[in-house]
Amino acid sequence: MPAYLAQHQNRFLEELIEWLRIPSVSADPKFHGDVLRAADFIKERLLEAGATLVEICPTAGNPIVYGEYMAGPDRPTVLVYGHYDVQPADPYELWTSPPFEPVIKDEKIYARGACDDKGQVYMHVKALEMMLRDGGLGAPCNIKFMFEGEEEIGSDNLGIFVKANKEKLKADVILISDTGILANDVPSIEVGLRGLSYHEVEVTGPNRDLHSGLYGGAVMNPINALCDMISSLHDENRHITIPGFYDNVAELSAAERAELAQAPFSEEEFEQSIGLPTAAGEAGYTTPERTSIRPTLDVNGIWGGYTGEGAKTVIASKAYAKISMRLVPHQTSDEITALFQKHFESIAPAGVTVKVTPHHGGEPVVTPTDSVAYRAAAKALEITFGKKPVPTRGGGSIPIVAMFKTELGLDSVLLGFGLDSDAIHSPNEHFGVFNFLKGIETIPEFYREYAAASN
C-alpha cells in the first residue's frame, strides 16, 4: 500500500461514511432533497481533492456533477463515470444495521450505496487526491468526472446531457467503477453486460373488490389471471415464450463458451452463498452462462388484494407486477420492450384487461479486450493484486455504456472492485475495506499505464 494511502485510509473511510449517511434514493420523491445534498457533497470533495473545475449541472431531473483535472494538452483524457444515487433500501427490517447509518463490521462498510456506487465513486476522488498531494507524482492524464443521480431509475437525463455537451466531454476512453471482481484473490474485468427491459403491468378484473364467497367462481380473479400470464412466459425448460424473443440473440460458439468456462466457478459455493439447495435456470446452459450470455425474465415485484394480517375473503379489482428482462447482444431494448408489451397484452384471458407500462431500458454491450485502455486496466490490476485479471461477462446492466459508444464514440473500461456477495440492491449491502483501498491504489496505476501506452 502506498504510504499516503496507509497514512490517510481512516480519514478516507470516515469521509465515505459521511457521504453514505445521505439517503440519495432516486426512485422515491421523498428523498429528493437528500439526492441534491449528495451531489453537493461530492462536488466539495472533488474540489478538495484537487479538481480544477467542478460544476453542478442541472437537468430535468437530478443534477449531474461534472469535474475536471487537466494535466496538459499532450496527455490522454479519461472520462470517469459514476453515480451518486442509490437503490431504495426497503425492506428496512431485514437490515442488521440501518441502511443510512453506515458501520464497519468485519472489515466491511455496511450501508445502502456502500458498493453501488458511492463507495466506488469515492475511490476515484481519493485516487485523485493521492496523485496530487504531497509525495504524489501528479496525474499523468487529463481526468474528467461525470457523476449522475439517476442511474437507478434509468439515466433518462444523462443521454440528453451527453448529447448537449459533446465538446466538454471529449475524451479518449471512459472509465467506470460500478462492477466487481470475481474474488479478492481473483482480479477480473467485466467485458460484457446485459441490457434491460423493465415493465409495470396492471391487470384489471371487476370494477371493485368483490366478496370471494358471493362472486368466487363467476369472475376471472385478476390475481389468478396475472399468475397464469406470468407463468406462461416460461416453458418447462425455462425458455422464454415471447414470440421472437430469441431471434437476435448472439449464440456463442463452442470455442467461445469453452473460453468463458475457464473462469473459476464452483456451483456448490454459488448455491451455498445464497442458501439454495440447487441453482436453476434455462436448460442447456451452465450457471455462469445463464447469468451472462443468456437473456432472462424475472418478476421483480408483485402485489394485489389483501396483504395485511389475518384473512380477508376478497377478489381484488386489480393486480400488479414489475417484470424485467435482461438482454444480451444483439437484442435491443426497444425491440424487446415492444415484443413484451404486445405479447403480454395478447395473453390476457377473457374477463380481465391488461395495461403494460415500460419503465426504462438499456442496451447489452460487449467491450473490446484488445484496446490500449483494457490492457492498461489489466496491467494496473496485475500490479496491485500480483495476478493477471480474468475477463468476464457480467449479468448486470450499465445501460449508459452503449449510449456512450453511440453518442461519444467511446469505449468503456469497467474497472470495478465489488464482489458478488456485496448484496447490492439487497438489505445489508456492503463494500470491503480491502476493496475500497485496493481501488484507490489501482486507479493511479491505470492512469500511469494508460498514459505510457498512449504516448
Place this chain on the structure above:
Amino acid sequence: MPAYLAQHQNRFLEELIEWLRIPSVSADPKFHGDVLRAADFIKERLLEAGATLVEICPTAGNPIVYGEYMAGPDRPTVLVYGHYDVQPADPYELWTSPPFEPVIKDEKIYARGACDDKGQVYMHVKALEMMLRDGGLGAPCNIKFMFEGEEEIGSDNLGIFVKANKEKLKADVILISDTGILANDVPSIEVGLRGLSYHEVEVTGPNRDLHSGLYGGAVMNPINALCDMISSLHDENRHITIPGFYDNVAELSAAERAELAQAPFSEEEFEQSIGLPTAAGEAGYTTPERTSIRPTLDVNGIWGGYTGEGAKTVIASKAYAKISMRLVPHQTSDEITALFQKHFESIAPAGVTVKVTPHHGGEPVVTPTDSVAYRAAAKALEITFGKKPVPTRGGGSIPIVAMFKTELGLDSVLLGFGLDSDAIHSPNEHFGVFNFLKGIETIPEFYREYAAASN
C-alpha cells in the same frame, strides 16, 4: 310501515351510525380496543330495547355479547346470532367517504360493517324495542341473542363458548341475518352456503434479495415460482387440479339444477354491475351455479419483491399469497385443507421451498325448506314484501351454521336483508335504508308466525 317504526326510524338510523363509527376490525390487533367498545355499545342498546339480561362473556379472544328476553316458559325459543366485528377497510383510498365516518347517500348507509353485519344485527335490537315499547304487542317468543366479535377471523372461540353453554343457549331454532335477498322487489331466503378453507403460503428462494442482473437466470425466482404454482391449480376449463378435490362434491341432478335456474338472473346485469365485459368460470356451469353449487379457488392477496414507485431490479427472497377455497356439500374443511396443503407443498419447483399455513375453515351447509321456522320466515317476508320469497343457494360461508347443527342440534334460518351490490368486504360497503327498515319490520312478523305455528 308500522307507526312506531315510522316515528322512530331517524333515531334508529342515528344509533346505527354511532355504532358504525367504532372500527371493530377483528383481523388487526391495533383495533382491539374498538372491538371491545363495539361490544359494550350493543350490550347497552340491548338493555335499553328491553332485554332482561345482557352479559359480556369473555373468551380467549374477543367477548361474546349474550342477551335474553324471556316471554314465558310455554313460548318457543329463538336464538339470534350475529357478529359485531367487521372486515378490514383497506384499501382506504378507494372509499369515497371514510369507512368509519358513516354517511347516508342516495338512501344508503355507507360504512364498513353497514350491512355485514352490524346493520343487520341492529335490526334485531330495534325489532325487539318495537315489539316491547308503547303500542307493541310484546314478543311472542323467548329470544336469546348471541353476538360474537370474531366472525371475520374464523369464529375460533365461538365453538368453545357454545360447547360450554349448551344449557344457556337451549332454543328451538337459530335466526341469522347475515345474508341477502335477490333484489328489493325479489325477496329470498338462502338455503345453502359454501364452506371455506383459507391458507397463507410462503415461497422461499435465495436466503436474501438478489440483484436480478447478477443472479437472474441462475436461480428460481420465488415470485415466478409462486405464479407457476398458483397457475397450475386450475386447468384450461377452470377446473381445480388438486387431486381428490372434487371427490366428495355433491353433484346436483338435472331436475335440481332446473329448479335453481328458476331464480331470476340476468347475465348481462351481473356483468354490468361489476364492470366486466364477460363473466368467466368453470366450464359446464352457469354463473349462478358457479357461485353456489360449485367449489372454487381464489387468490385473495399476493405480495413479494419491490412494490414501491419506480423500478428496482431485485429477485426477492420470498413471495407470499393468501389462497382460499369455497366448499360445497359434502366437502369438509378439514379434508380440503389437508389436500391443499399436501398438494401445494408437492408442486414447489426445484430451487424453492414452500410453507402452507391454514388460517380458518368452515363447513358448507344446506338448510331444510320444510321446517316450521323456514315456513315462518317465508310467510313473514311475504307479509312485508307482498311477495313469496325464492329459496336460493348462496356462495358465501357462515361456518357457524354447521357448528350450531353439530353442537346444539339446531337448524338455522338465514333471514338476511342485504343485496349483492352492497359491496361487503369491499370499499364503499353500504346498506339500503329500505333494507334496514324492512328488516326491522319483518323480524317481528317472523316471531309471530313462528309462535303461532309452534303452538
